[in-house]
Amino acid sequence: MKKDLNVGYTLFKPPGVKNQFTKVDLTKKQVTRTVSYNKIIYMTVLVDLATDTVSIEGSVDELKELAMDRESYIEMFKSQAAFFVSNNISDPKKYYDEMF
Secondary structure, three states, rough: OOOOOOOOOOOOOOOOOEEEEEEOOOOOOEEEEEEEEEEEEEEEEEEOOOOOOEEEEOOOOOHOOOOOOHHHHHHHHHHHHHHHHHOOOHHHHHHHHOOO
């Protein structure tokens, strides 16, 4: 029997990049999120579902070794914004806390 020579282990260490909801306005159908690292906000994204627009301030380019790329964040934020607005969720943190 041949032994598997590719045995090893993987160490997972979270990079510390955080993305947080800062505001969910169900009336205006707008959701704002930030991407931060070491308490510094690198990018703020406002998803406006009523006008189908996305406003972006800042950049995650400096975090490219630690985080997703800009487009990935934007697509994720758009999807989450649509979910929260369509499900009438104004407090995402409370929603997730209750789930787990």
